Amino acid sequence: MSTPQQRPRHFSMLRDLQLADFFTLANAACGMGSVFYAMYFVAAPSLSYFYIAAALAPAAFIFDVLDGRIARWRHAHSALGRELDSLSDIISFGVGPATLAFAAGMRGGWDLVALIYFVCCGVSRLARFNVTAETLAEGSEQGKVKYFEGTPIPTSVVLTGILAWCASHGLIGDALPAGAMAIGPGTFHPMSLLFVLSGSLMISKTLRIPKF
Numbered sequence: 001m002s003t004p005q006q007r008p009r010h011f012s013m014l015r016d017l018q019l020a021d022f023f024t025l026a027n028a029a030c031g032m033g034s035v036f037y038a039m040y041f042v043a044a045p046s047l048s049y050f051y052i053a054a055a056l057a058p059a060a061f062i063f064d065v066l067d068g069r070i071a072r073w074r075h076a077h078s079a080l081g082r083e084l085d086s087l088s089d090i091i092s093f094g095v096g097p098a099t100l101a102f103a104a105g106m107r108g109g110w111d112l113v114a115l116i117y118f119v120c121c122g123v124s125r126l127a128r129f130n131v132t133a134e135t136l137a138e139g140s141e142q143g144k145v146k147y148f149e150g151t152p153i154p155t156s157v158v159l160t161g162i163l164a165w166c167a168s169h170g171l172i173g174d175a176l177p178a179g180a181m182a183i184g185p186g187t188f189h190p191m192s193l194l195f196v197l198s199g200s201l202m203i204s205k206t207l208r209i210p211k212f
Contacts, residue, residue, distance in 0.1 A: 023067035024084045030060035031092030034160075038096075038103040047167060053100050054164035057157050060092035064154055086126040093153040094122035097160050101195060104163050104172040109186025114196050121199030122153045128203075148209040151201040159198060 037053035040046075067085065098115040106115065128149065166172050174180075178190040201207060 018081060020067040020070040021081050021084055023063045023070060024081065024088050027060045027063040027067065028084075028088035028091050030056045030063060031088065031096045034060070034092065034096040035099045038099040041103045045173075050100075050103065050167050050172075051164060053096075053103070054160045054167070057092065057096055057100075057160040060088075060096070061154050061157050064089065064092070082130060086130055089153050090119070090122055090126060093156045094119045097156045097163075098195065100160055100163055101192065104166065105174065105176045106189050106192045108180065108188055110183055110188035111192045113186075114192035118156075118195040118199040121202045122156070125150055125153055125202040150204040150207055151198070151209060153202060155201075156198055159194060162194065 034053045034056040037049045037056070041049040041053065064085070067081075098119050101111075101115055132149070163172070166177065171177055176189050176191050180187050180189045182188075
């Protein structure tokens with residue numbers, strides 16, 4: 001007599017959320033807050049908006065660090081948590097800094113190409129980590145990844161720090177360092193090369209950053 005097959009348990013996101021996942025979502029919330037305040041600044045150029053947008057990036061970084069530590073402390077790693085982490089990071093450390101750069105004055109056609117490239121590099125870097133993490137962790141203690149291939153996307157916090165410094169010295173908008181130049185049909189601010197460099201370092205295959 002055959003026994004009836006048990007139906008697979010319905011996936012409940014709320015039931016499966018771990019404590020660390022709430023910190024990951026706080027990371028995403030900071031990232032979206034940064035985007036909104038950068039948009040506020042574009043609509044009404046008050047430096048307080050710009051500073052809040054910039055300050056939310058390191059706040060997101062703190063939550064990003066805490067979620068990993070809490071997950072290790074509680075031994076509560078999950079596929080859901082890994083996906084949440086990547087999606088949150090692309091908002092806070094990809095879209096957020098790019099939006100802040102746009103608000104700071106990098107709005108020329110070539111600037112947009114540079115900022116889009118930066119975000120696409122961030123997406124690609126996170127996707128690569130997700131599919132290679134298990135391979136990189138083989139043979140290591142407790143199955144941990146020993147190093148990052150390319151710079152981790154949270155390093156873009158440095159870019160928001162630079163933009164905040166520029167804002168504090170009145171070096172945004174038409175006063176961006178290194179000025180602007182017309183190249184063909186578009187305008188280019190050399191400062192946007194910082195985002196090209198950051199994105200390129202993220203997707204580097206040869207650059208290996210030890211993970212502590």
